[in-house]
Amino acid sequence: MSSANASGDLSSEMKVDAFRCLFPLRFHERHLLQSTHPDARKLRKARDTTLALGVVAFADGSALAKIGCTTMLAAIKMEVMTPTTESPDEGCIAIDFDMHPICSPLVRPGKPANTSPVISKQLSDTILSSGMIYFKELSLVSGKSAWMAYLDVYCLDVDGALFDTALLAPVAAFSHLQILVVSLNDDGRVIVVSEEDGGKLKCEPVNKGKRKLKLSSVPFSLTCILHKNYMLADLTAEEESIMETLVTVVLDSSFQLVSLYKPGGLVLAYTSAILLQDCIALTQQSVKELQKVLNEAISEMEGD
Incomplete structure (x- = not known):
């Protein structure tokens, strides 16, 4: 009897899988009628989010972010540069986003993913327009030297929420960032000071010790789909x-x-415009939850 039940269950599962493959939209719309995702989440319920800080030993700031199965690694390396004449008292950042073939069967070796430049531009636009980074904080010597922050974001696994995770990872990495101690040498050039050299300096350090970068207006995102009245x-x-x-x-x-x-x-039709307002309201709730996850990750890192 149990064997017959097992056979029936397997047959039923095969029928569901076949229906899902042949008629994917109809399959998902049946779940919409029950107000659930196929993974049993409520329609407006986000997947679990996790953050780990300091995951790259030789980066000045790093973080691993996961939303569901989508996974991003962000790492920041700081280098001294000559500031531009237009902004002599400001540093700057350079952002690179990369999707490796391991992240998705849709990404082929030797061929850049079509979405990579789109996500890269979105990241740059969002980080710069949000005002998260006060670039004057990256200045060292006015008109002569400032910090350049090289931010690299690597997509390790993709299962939706690509931009949301790609934004969360660098936000967390900048929260973890430690700005190094630097000093001026005899030629007036800026040099990075190691911990061993701290007590042997002839000149006063430009900054007295490693410090956190002050962040404000930190951006978070939520991606939704408006489908019919859902x-x-x-x-x-x-x-x-x-x-x-x-x-x-x-x-x-x-x-x-x-x-x-x-x-x-x-x-967007009128009904979709109303749903869009709901999406903005839901994003506000998501921001609170993501801030909590980030604060917990920072507290855990500082505790260690």
Whole structure:
């Protein structure tokens, strides 16, 4: 009897899988009628988010971020540069985003992913427009030297929420960043001071010790899909591939709107515009949760 039940269950599962492959939109719309994702989450419920700081030993700041199965590694390396004549009292950042073939079967070896330059530009636009970094803090000697922060973001695994995770990782990495001690040598050039050299300096250090970079208006994002009269939050890659109107809302830590991305899809109708307002409200709740996850990761790192 149990063998017959097992056989029946297997047959039923095979039918469900076949239906899901042949008619993916219909399969997902059946779940919409039950107000759930196929993974049993409520439509507006985000997946679990985890953060780990200081994961790259030789980076000045680093973090590993996961939303669901989507995983991003962000690492920051600081170097001394000559500031521009237009901004003699400011440092700057350079951002690079990379998707390796290991992250998705859609990314082929030797061929850059189509989404890489799009995500890279979104990251640059978001970080710069949010005002998260006060670039004057990166200045060392006015008109002569300043910090250049090289931020590299590596996508290790993709299952939806690509930009949300790609933004969370560098936000966490900048929260972990330690700015190094530097001094002026006899030629007036800036040199990085190691811990061993701290007591042997002829000249006073430009900054007295390693310090955190002060951040403000920290941006967080939530990606939703507006489908008919439904709004779904934190989509998997499968859900994103079959539903059209995708919207990413970026808010800062004060819940001010930083940006809103809507790549392609349908023109928003009146009902979708109402759902968009719901999406912004839901993003506010998501910001609170992400701030909590980030604060817990910082506390755990400082405790260690």
